[in-house]
Amino acid sequence: MSIEEQIRLDVELNEAEDKVFSQIDWENCPKHLAIIMDGNGRWAKAQGKPRTFGHKKGVDSIHAIVELCGKIPVDYVTFYAFSTENWKRTESEVSMLMGLFSSSLNKYIDELSAQGVRINVIGDLTKMSAKIQQEFAQASERTKDNKKICMNLALNYSGRADIARVTKEIATEVQSGTLDVNSVTEELITEKLYTGFMPEPELMIRTSGENRLSNFMLWENAYSEFYFTDVHWPDFREIHLFESILEFQNRHRKFGGL
Ligand code: FPP
Numbered sequence: 001m002s003i004e005e006q007i008r009l010d011v012e013l014n015e016a017e018d019k020v021f022s023q024i025d026w027e028n029c030p031k032h033l034a035i036i037m038d039g040n041g042r043w044a045k046a047q048g049k050p051r052t053f054g055h056k057k058g059v060d061s062i063h064a065i066v067e068l069c070g071k072i073p074v075d076y077v078t079f080y081a082f083s084t085e086n087w088k089r090t091e092s093e094v095s096m097l098m099g100l101f102s103s104s105l106n107k108y109i110d111e112l113s114a115q116g117v118r119i120n121v122i123g124d125l126t127k128m129s130a131k132i133q134q135e136f137a138q139a140s141e142r143t144k145d146n147k148k149i150c151m152n153l154a155l156n157y158s159g160r161a162d163i164a165r166v167t168k169e170i171a172t173e174v175q176s177g178t179l180d181v182n183s184v185t186e187e188l189i190t191e192k193l194y195t196g197f198m199p200e201p202e203l204m205i206r207t208s209g210e211n212r213l214s215n216f217m218l219w220e221n222a223y224s225e226f227y228f229t230d231v232h233w234p235d236f237r238e239i240h241l242f243e244s245i246l247e248f249q250n251r252h253r254k255f256g257g258l
Contacts, residue, residue, distance in 0.1 A: 003027060003073060010071040011238075020242040025249055032076040033069070033241075034201035034217055034224065037061070039208025039232030052096045057234035059104045068238050070115055070149045076198045078122070078152035080216050084161060101155065102132055109139055116148030122194035123157030124165075150198065157194075159218030166192040195220050203248045205241075207233045225251050 003026040013021055040054030047053075062079055069077045082097060089097075105119075112119060119139045125132065136155070166189055173179035190196060201217065204224040211228050213221065227244040229236075 007072055011068065017239045017242060020239060020246055024242060024246050026073060028249060029073040029245060030202035030248060031074060032078070032199050032201040032203075033074055034078045034080075034204045034221065035065070036080045036204070036206040036210075036214060036216055037233040037236075038206055038210050040234055042208060043232035043234045051093060054232075054234055055097060055100055059100065061233055061236045062104075063108065064237055065241060066112070066117060066149065066151050067115070068241060069151075070117060074149060076150045076152065076201075078154060078195070078201065078217070080154045080157065080214075082123070082155045082157070083215060084124075084156055084158040085215070098129065098132060101153075102135055105135055105139055109142070112151070113143050113146065116146045118143045118146040118148075118150040120150055120152045121155055122152050122162075123155040124161065125155060127156050152195070152198075154216070157216075159213075159215045159220075162193050163189075163219055189219070193219060200224065203227060203244060205229070205244050207231050207236050223255055 004022075004024075007021075007026060011021075037058055040058045041051040042054070043057070044051050044054030066077060081101065086097070087094060109119075119136075121136050121140060125136060136153075169192060170179065170184055170188070174181050174184070190200075195217065200220045200222070201224050204213075204217070204221050205227045206212070207229055209228070209230040211226075213226075225248050227247055229240060229244070231240050
């Protein structure tokens with residue numbers, strides 16, 4: 001059975017989805033997707049609702065995309081959920097988001113775990129409440145052997161801060177004599193990043209019409225294909241993911257060569 005036929009057994013496709021789905025070469029699906037979920041606030045505002053309503057609906061999109069990724073040949077999906085810059089938002093929005101991280105994790109942990117999803121956090125959780133740290137640590141521990149898909153949540157994450165953290169760690173090792181300066185290589189840096197155990201993302205998706213990287217996986221996205229869509233994150237569904245994968249496959253990745 002081909003991979004496409006196998007996926008068809010698991011994923012129910014409507015006519016529009018099928019049209020895009022059947023054009024994809026499933027043998028060459030990106031293994032790691034990085035997603036900047038943008039536009040929750042604008043989506044909510046457009047319907048006369050508070051921004052927080054958009055964040056709540058954004059969780060439904062994460063749910064749909066993780067479920068789909070578990071059924072197609074994607075091994076890692078990384079969501080940018082809270083950047084180190086997001087602390088600048090109003091106290092009430094930050095506090096709502098923290099509550100949402102915690103309540104969504106509690107709501108979905110059993111289901112995700114049963115589906116074979118590994119939950120992993122990238123970012124500096126030490127700045128978050130003890131409760132959140134404990135909940136995510138427990139979820140990571142509980143799901144660490146799950147193999148279907150690894151869902152990474154970037155929480156209090158900054159690409160520059162991660163590179164600075166690794167640089168400091170390497171400098172300390174060199175200073176103490178446990179690491180030879182000639183052993184400092186790109187591979188070593190890659191290995192020490194939060195994402196060290198995963199392949200680099202081949203496809204970086206940003207929703208809601210903004211064409212920026214916003215400090216997201218700066219090192220890891222060096223050779224990623226960037227896909228920008230005007231769709232706001234709460235509206236992002238299976239068809240949009242298929243469209244992004246198809247567009248990815250229609251690009252010619254050269255990695256600096258010809
Ligand atoms: C960007 O939209 C969205 C965020 C900064 C928050 C994303 C968080 C979630 C969807 C909840 C995630 C939950 C878990 C469990 C990880 P925006 O607020 O910047 O929208 P705007 O640009 O329209 O203002």
